[in-house]
Amino acid sequence: MAAPNTRLDRDEIVAVRQPLTNTPQRRAMLGKLKRRPSVRNSLIALLVITLIGLCLPFFAQQDPYDLTSFSVMDNRMPPMSESFDGMVFWLGTDGQGRDMLSAILYGMRISLLVGLVSTALALIIGVSVGLVAAVLGGRIEALLMRLVDFVLGFPSILVALVLLAMIGRGVDKVILAIVMVQWANYARIMRSSALSERRKEYVEAAHNLGYSTGRVMFRHVMPNSLSAVLVLATVQIASAITLEATLSFLGVGVPVTEPSLGLLVANGFDYLMSGAYWISFYPGIALLILIFSLNLVGDRLRTALDPKRS
Amino acid sequence: MNYKKTQACAVAALATALGATSLSAQELTIGLSSEPTAVDPHYHDLTPNNQLGMHIYSMLATPDANLMAQPELATSWEAEDDNTWVFKLREDVKFSDGTDFDASDVIFTFCRVMNNESAIGSTGSSVVSNFESVEAPDPHTLRIKTKQVEPIMPEMLAGVPIISDSIVEHDDITFDLPNDCGVTGTWPSIDDFNVGEAAVGTGPFKLEKFSKGAEISLMRNEIYFGTQPDWETVTFVPVPSDGPRLAGLLSGDYDMIESPAARDVAQIEENEAFEYVSTPSNRVIFLQMDIGRGDSPFITTEDGSNPFQDVRVRQAISMAIDRQAIVDRIMDGLARPAYQFIPDEMFGAIPSPAPMEYNPEKAKELLAEAGYPDGFKVTFHATNDRYINDSQIAQAVAQFLTRVGIETELDAMTRSMFFSRRSGREFSFSMGGWASSEGGAASFLRQYAVTTDDARGVGGSNYGDWSDPEFDAFVLEAISTVDETKRSELLQQAEQMAVDKLGFIPLHFESTLWAFRKGVSYDGRADQFTLAYQVERATE
Numbered sequence: 001m002a003a004p005n006t007r008l009d010r011d012e013i014v015a016v017r018q019p020l021t022n023t024p025q026r027r028a029m030l031g032k033l034k035r036r037p038s039v040r041n042s043l044i045a046l047l048v049i050t051l052i053g054l055c056l057p058f059f060a061q062q063d064p065y066d067l068t069s070f071s072v073m074d075n076r077m078p079p080m081s082e083s084f085d086g087m088v089f090w091l092g093t094d095g096q097g098r099d100m101l102s103a104i105l106y107g108m109r110i111s112l113l114v115g116l117v118s119t120a121l122a123l124i125i126g127v128s129v130g131l132v133a134a135v136l137g138g139r140i141e142a143l144l145m146r147l148v149d150f151v152l153g154f155p156s157i158l159v160a161l162v163l164l165a166m167i168g169r170g171v172d173k174v175i176l177a178i179v180m181v182q183w184a185n186y187a188r189i190m191r192s193s194a195l196s197e198r199r200k201e202y203v204e205a206a207h208n209l210g211y212s213t214g215r216v217m218f219r220h221v222m223p224n225s226l227s228a229v230l231v232l233a234t235v236q237i238a239s240a241i242t243l244e245a246t247l248s249f250l251g252v253g254v255p256v257t258e259p260s261l262g263l264l265v266a267n268g269f270d271y272l273m274s275g276a277y278w279i280s281f282y283p284g285i286a287l288l289i290l291i292f293s294l295n296l297v298g299d300r301l302r303t304a305l306d307p308k309r310s
Numbered sequence: 311m312n313y314k315k316t317q318a319c320a321v322a323a324l325a326t327a328l329g330a331t332s333l334s335a336q337e338l339t340i341g342l343s344s345e346p347t348a349v350d351p352h353y354h355d356l357t358p359n360n361q362l363g364m365h366i367y368s369m370l371a372t373p374d375a376n377l378m379a380q381p382e383l384a385t386s387w388e389a390e391d392d393n394t395w396v397f398k399l400r401e402d403v404k405f406s407d408g409t410d411f412d413a414s415d416v417i418f419t420f421c422r423v424m425n426n427e428s429a430i431g432s433t434g435s436s437v438v439s440n441f442e443s444v445e446a447p448d449p450h451t452l453r454i455k456t457k458q459v460e461p462i463m464p465e466m467l468a469g470v471p472i473i474s475d476s477i478v479e480h481d482d483i484t485f486d487l488p489n490d491c492g493v494t495g496t497w498p499s500i501d502d503f504n505v506g507e508a509a510v511g512t513g514p515f516k517l518e519k520f521s522k523g524a525e526i527s528l529m530r531n532e533i534y535f536g537t538q539p540d541w542e543t544v545t546f547v548p549v550p551s552d553g554p555r556l557a558g559l560l561s562g563d564y565d566m567i568e569s570p571a572a573r574d575v576a577q578i579e580e581n582e583a584f585e586y587v588s589t590p591s592n593r594v595i596f597l598q599m600d601i602g603r604g605d606s607p608f609i610t611t612e613d614g615s616n617p618f619q620d621v622r623v624r625q626a627i628s629m630a631i632d633r634q635a636i637v638d639r640i641m642d643g644l645a646r647p648a649y650q651f652i653p654d655e656m657f658g659a660i661p662s663p664a665p666m667e668y669n670p671e672k673a674k675e676l677l678a679e680a681g682y683p684d685g686f687k688v689t690f691h692a693t694n695d696r697y698i699n700d701s702q703i704a705q706a707v708a709q710f711l712t713r714v715g716i717e718t719e720l721d722a723m724t725r726s727m728f729f730s731r732r733s734g735r736e737f738s739f740s741m742g743g744w745a746s747s748e749g750g751a752a753s754f755l756r757q758y759a760v761t762t763d764d765a766r767g768v769g770g771s772n773y774g775d776w777s778d779p780e781f782d783a784f785v786l787e788a789i790s791t792v793d794e795t796k797r798s799e800l801l802q803q804a805e806q807m808a809v810d811k812l813g814f815i816p817l818h819f820e821s822t823l824w825a826f827r828k829g830v831s832y833d834g835r836a837d838q839f840t841l842a843y844q845v846e847r848a849t850e
């Protein structure tokens with residue numbers, strides 16, 4: 001469950017630096033994306049997952065986080081069995097009597113939430129730091145970039161584990177931990193894009209027009225250097241979700257009474273030897289589909305935005 | 311924290327390394343369910359630690375199956391009067407480093423117990439703090455004078471592993487605590503034991519290596535005074551997760567494992583190459599509530615009060631929990647519901663306690679009566695790698711309580727974090743376990759239930775500060791009563807009072823399982839210890 005390597009190399013960064021406007025290139029890119037059925041399928045899968053996540057109460061027959069809605073008397077029921085009040089457990093129940101299907105749907109929602117929110121926050125922090133470093137330069141740049149090096153120097157899972165051990169568990173804390181380990185990636189990429197952008201003539205022109213540094217930074221440099229970071233972000237969502245699942249699997253992520261996909265897999269892990277495969281198998285499949293779709297979309301987006309590849 | 315990851319790797323490795331069985335006759339590898347936290351025998355009074363300690367160290371006396379003290383390093387003892395005990399020591403014993411064992415080592419051990427910066431809780435000091443003086447008329451005789459009457463001194467000393475005075479620089483060792491007992495060097499620390507330097511004992515094995523999180527290797531102590539164990543080397547591998555531990559046994563990596571999950575027993579039964587043994591244990595799993603503080607950190611009530619201070623709330627909690635369901639559904643039948651704190655057959659137990667009824671309706675009524683008609687919120691803390699199915703049990707408890715209106719949020723954590731936070735009295739509501747050993751009922755009552763009194767060495771684990779003078783009087787009288795019949799009566803009364811006032815809520819008694827390959831045999835122990843020197847090599 002290690003996070004996939006999502007750092008882009010320099011060639012790719014340069015390649016995707018062009019801003020997206022309504023140009024022939026853009027049409028070509030979209031065309032490239034559309035032609036690939038795998039992308040379409042991933043997008044559909046993602047859309048379905050997001051939809052289910054948004055209107056969960058319609059799909060889940062039970063609220064797995066409400067301790068009163070299930071009973072330990074129903075625990076470890078195989079798929080398709082029925083509880084005494086007639087509810088069918090399509091995918092069985094876990095060790096506490098939770099309906100696995102409901103738990104998976106809710107778990108997916110947590111995973112998506114963690115992925116999106118933490119990526120958005122890390123993106124904001126990383127982009128600001130990278131931009132400030134590139135535009136201001138000098139000591140500030142040195143300081144910020146050494147900080148980035150410092151953060152990137154530690155394995156992310158280790159940092160997240162230590163952080164969570166200190167601040168306790170909870171969805172908000174997991175998000176915080178993920179942001180703490182991921183922002184540096186964006187800062188690094190943002191700085192390099194912004195650096196090359198900064199030396200361009202239009203930036204010089206803006207400076208000569210007397211615009212403030214802040215305006216030049218955010219209105220001119222940032223929009224033009226953002227595309228590489230955005231591509232990285234699509235891949236990072238998947239890696240954030242994986243990280244959350246890993247942390248929960250290791251028992252430091254979300255609380256045990258509010259299982260995410262990773263925690264469901266971990267819970268079922270104990271029952272693998274006794275034949276209750278469904279407790280970790282189905283959440284595992286759900287996690288697989290979610291991450292696979294995200295990675296595929298991110299990866300194809302990267303290819304499509306690369307003008308050097310056809 | 312990292313255990314699960316390690317196990318995940320271990321499982322993968324096992325799958326590939328199948329068949330690499332080590333059937334070499336003199337080696338024994340045991341998969342532990344819970345890792346000792348230290349080799350230091352006076353660090354933390356915890357079953358995994360005590361169990362490891364019993365391999366390396368010996369005590370003056372050792373408890374037999376009925377928990378009565380039998381001679382070990384002491385050959386005999388007698389009480390000269392109510393406050394004076396005389397122990398005769400064995401003369402033929404050497405420590406694993408070759409030095410002779412004598413009274414000076416015992417006195418040094420007592421001193422160390424009282425000079426132990428790193429101890430968690432009152433490990434050993436609960437016994438020694440009661441000593442007025444300890445003298446050695448000759449190198450193999452000890453005369454202990456106590457402050458309070460201690461009728462079960464030999465049983466109490468069975469919990470104090472003896473270490474060697476050769477591990478520090480010293481002059482003549484005397485029981486002179488204010489003057490460091492004659493020790494001139496620095497007192498040994500927990501690390502000195504863990505690296506092996508100070509881990510010098512008279513036990514059947516000596517420490518080869520203690521790598522935290524990885525394995526513990528022991529070598530036979532060839533100069534051990536007792537019967538030599540069947541095994542030359544013993545390796546303990548901690549595998550807290552049930553699945554990988556069983557997989558390790560089935561694939562031949564371990565010769566024996568502790569506590570296979572009850573749900574997996576069928577699989578062991580089907581497999582002809584393996585056997586298992588199940589033994590009812592003395593370990594009670596119980597709930598401990600913060601009763602002492604009016605304002606407890608993890609409770610949210612409308613008026614800011616602490617509901618646990620009201621006995622009706624505690625009764626409601628007890629009634630809200632379906633103990634039989636926990637035993638049947640989570641423990642797979644391999645446990646007994648607990649209606650008191652020690653098994654019925656132990657010394658000082660209520661012979662047949664009234665079952666604690668499961669009645670959620672009545673629980674709600676009691677809550678309303680106590681002024682909490684809408685319940686309250688509480689965070690419930692538990693371990694997730696210490697007791698059998700602990701995090702599952704804790705979730706079920708949270709489920710039962712939430713159903714009667716006590717909104718329970720569960721925070722299950724790894725035991726090292728749990729124990730240190732609990733002894734810092736950080737919790738409002740937690741789940742613990744206690745295996746009663748010496749002294750029967752007195753064991754739990756004096757350690758957990760009595761008002762904390764460090765000077766007397768009682769109540770060291772009363773983390774919820776439950777304090778009831780009437781109850782205290784019974785227990786304190788009982789533990790200083792020499793007459794057995796009277797002591798038993800007093801303890802029964804104290805136990806009944808503890809059950810009525812519910813300063814603690816008992817859940818169940820664990821049954822302990824061991825599984826092993828054919829060719830190895832183990833009888834199982836009520837104290838849950840896995841003792842390699844009692845594992846026998848069966849003829850194949």
